[in-house]
Amino acid sequence: MxxxxxxxxxxxxxxxxxxxxxxxxxxxxxxxxxxxxxxxxxxxxxxxxxxxxxxxxxxxxxxxxxxxxxxxxxxxxxxxxxxxxxxxxxxxxxxxxxxxxxxxxxxxxxxxxxxxxxxxxxxxxxxxxxxxxxxxxxxxxxxxxxxxxxxxxxxxxxxxxxxxxxxxxxxxxxxxxxxxxxxxxxxxxxxxxxxxxxxxxxxxxxxxxxxxxxPRTELLTFNSLSIVLVFLLMSLYHIDIVMLQRFAESSAVGNYRAALTLAEFLWFVPLALQTVYVHSTSELWSQNRHRKITDLASRTTRYTFLLTAVMAVGLAALADIVVPLYFGAEAEPAIEPLLLLLPGALGFALARPILAVSQGNGTLRYPIAATGTAAVINVVLNAILIPRYGMHGAAVATSIGYGTMFAFHCWSARLVGFDPLADARFGRVILTTALAAVPIVALSTALSGPWLALAVVPPIGFLIYLIFALLVGALDPAEPFEILAVFPEPIGSRAESIRSRLETRLGGETSRNWVQHLLFVAGLSLLLSGLALGVLDGGV
Structure with missing residues (x-):
């Protein structure tokens, strides 16, 4: 970047x-x-x-x-x-x-x-x-x-x-x-x-x-296609609310909206990337820098997956604490819809930067087809599930609709001319999430008192997740500092200095293996600690 x-x-x-x-x-x-x-x-x-x-x-x-x-x-x-x-x-x-x-x-x-x-x-x-x-x-x-x-x-x-x-x-x-x-x-x-x-x-x-x-015609054509694309995209946001209002009481709509509000917290970084990438990648497309675009998109996919996955795990672990504290006891029915929405919200988060890069190209027929397919799936599932299962049906339908966005937009991206999975390390990120979820959930379960859990689980959970990401190779040791290097002073220059030293010292395979062995020991101990916490809490 x-x-x-x-x-x-x-x-x-x-x-x-x-x-x-x-x-x-x-x-x-x-x-x-x-x-x-x-x-x-x-x-x-x-x-x-x-x-x-x-x-x-x-x-x-x-x-x-x-x-x-x-x-x-x-x-x-x-x-x-x-x-x-x-x-x-x-x-x-x-x-x-x-x-x-x-x-x-x-x-x-x-x-x-x-x-x-x-x-x-x-x-x-x-x-x-x-x-x-x-x-x-x-x-x-x-x-x-x-x-x-x-x-x-x-x-x-x-x-x-x-x-x-x-x-x-x-x-x-x-x-x-x-x-x-x-x-x-x-x-x-x-x-x-x-x-x-x-x-x-x-x-x-x-x-x-x-x-x-x-070029009035070019501008108006882009406008028309953008309207179609945004309509399909926004239907994924709002059609569940509109349909739920038709089949359920307003209180159920309010609680479902509360669950959506929390699930959408996962999107604030992907939304920022989408906001910037539309106009920033337009310049790269005009210069035919396809390799740069693929590198940017695939690394963004990996970083987005890592960040939103750890947020999703943390939010799932703390859902029964966060919802009543945040919205009040009246909102407790929103806990289950929130858990059902989180997997789809993660998929939607991954799709957003990919969509933005495609928009920057200006060729919108493939993104429209991808978004339209996901939107149709979303509408059909909501129509089937809401009348029978209410807000839980809306949550399942919407989560599936959100999740399919990522798969369809990966297909769309390849047709547009870039590969968002080239350096995504998808399997490693999934393994990181699965390994880290055990100690994070166990820690949240073992801690007594909601405020203590809210104070301890997010920072410790993020550290646990970062260690596992480095352990399995979802992140290279220098990459966190590469990201911090773009921050304003004094953070940027110091992070760049650390990044340079790490790349120099870890350039050899022996050094890199030594670091991964050290991280393996730390990660294994975290995993065993998580299992022990879960067993102890179950015994209590």
Whole structure:
């Protein structure tokens, strides 16, 4: 991973960590203030809105960051791209908002979702406009490679939402108060973001028409295919919520949404990679650097698998502690759906960076076919399982749908022109996960007291997992420091120095074998300790 891509990833990951922390604190507060039933209505409305916004904004946000990143040798290319997508954003936002108002006014919303939800769609209509320009501003900045500005805007969006929504919900405004928080935050971020864009490229370009040589057809074709791709992708996120609302009580929807919220914590690094790779790999594709792309994609697959697998093992081990502490005792029914969702969430995490690299190529028919196949499987299984098994059926169906994304996108990637498994070391990562899971689960079971388990299991579990990863060769000894080398000073330079020394000292096979023998002893002792802890706990 070169430093420019790494710096973008670091900016995105940093913001996602902050957003994750804010979300971690605010979500259970909203759940408690709203209650399971109202929280279920709120989750349902956001799912409907997210699906609707695919047709309003997805082609614009993907297109503006891809084509700005290409920086073609054409006069005023950036100005023409910014202006073209701004005009398109205005038209689609106005049409999208008006359609929602008409649907609410003439009873279509009441017919589809019930009279009680109609009032909320007027707020969603306003949110269509503000969210459109919030996302346009952020993705435009990303297209310019300005993640240092676009990502703090995401933090501002979350802070603005929490600052307004939590007090309103606490005061009794309910779901309307939560939606008002989204409306305020999107207005704030859109205003600040457009000011920053204007400093880079004057927004007066909105009123200037590009020349006849400007590739409007290419941009619109990419937009149309992006809408199809994002629709299929987002259906995997939201179709289970929409279908569950039809067949189950709102409290079940709320608890299922709680389980999804925790499962989706596995995605924050893969989502950051996906966010950056679309526009970063566009440049590599334009230079025909296929070997570089394969190396980047396959190592990313391996690192993503390692990171999300250890998170999944830890979350599974602590599920019966985390869910009631995080959401309250009312959410205990979410524990089993969470465990069912984790395997699929891991597969979806692996698929996301691969999809982003494919998008960077611009050839979307194979990613669309891969995502569409997974989406069809997801819809069919949800339709079969939800009526009979409720939220447990939704969890199984969604987990299978998520998991198939990885297999289908590996196939798609090869057709696009890169191999995401070239250096993935898939068998070794699976072995690492299986070996490390034993002491991690045993440790979480043996510790008495939920707070002690939450304090001890994550850091010790990560250390155990890292040792096994080095033991079986899923990670080379120098690779952790290679990753740390892209961090800001003073971490970066010190990690680079350690990495260089390790590569020099461990370059020989004898030295490498000596290290692996040492790690084998440490790993075996950890495994035996885990088994002993499990036996002792069972005896007690």
């Amino acid at each position: 070169n430093r420019s891509i790494a710096s973008g990833v670091f900016s995105v990951v940093s913001s996602k960590v902050i957003v994750l922390a804010i979300t971690t604190l605010s979500t259970p507060i909203l759940y408690r203030f709203l209650g399971a039933s109202a929280f279920g209505e709120y989750a349902f409305l956001l799912s409907v809105f997210a699906i609707y916004m695919i047709f309003v904004s997805s082609g614009i946000t993907d297109g503006v960051r891809k084509f700005l990143a290409e920086d073609r040798n054409a006069a005023n290319w950036s100005e023409h791209v910014v202006g073209f997508y701004f005009r398109l954003a205005v038209v689609l936002a106005v049409v999208g908002a008006l359609l929602l108002v008409v649907a609410a006014q003439f009873g279509l919303v009441a017919l589809a979702f019930g009279e009680g939800l109609t009032i909320y769609f007027y707020v969603l209509a306003a949110l269509v406009v503000t969210a459109q320009f919030r996302d346009y501003a952020r993705k435009t900045l990303m297209g310019f490679g300005l993640e240092r500005y676009s990502e703090p805007l995401k933090v501002l969006d979350k802070v603005g939402f929490v600052a307004v929504a939590i007090p309103l919900v606490y005061a009794g405004a309910g779901v309307m108060g939560a939606l008002a928080g989204h409306l305020f935050a999107s207005v704030l971020v859109a205003a600040v973001g457009l000011v920053i864009v204007h400093r880079r490229v004057s927004l007066s370009c909105v009123f200037s028409r590009p020349t006849a040589r400007f």
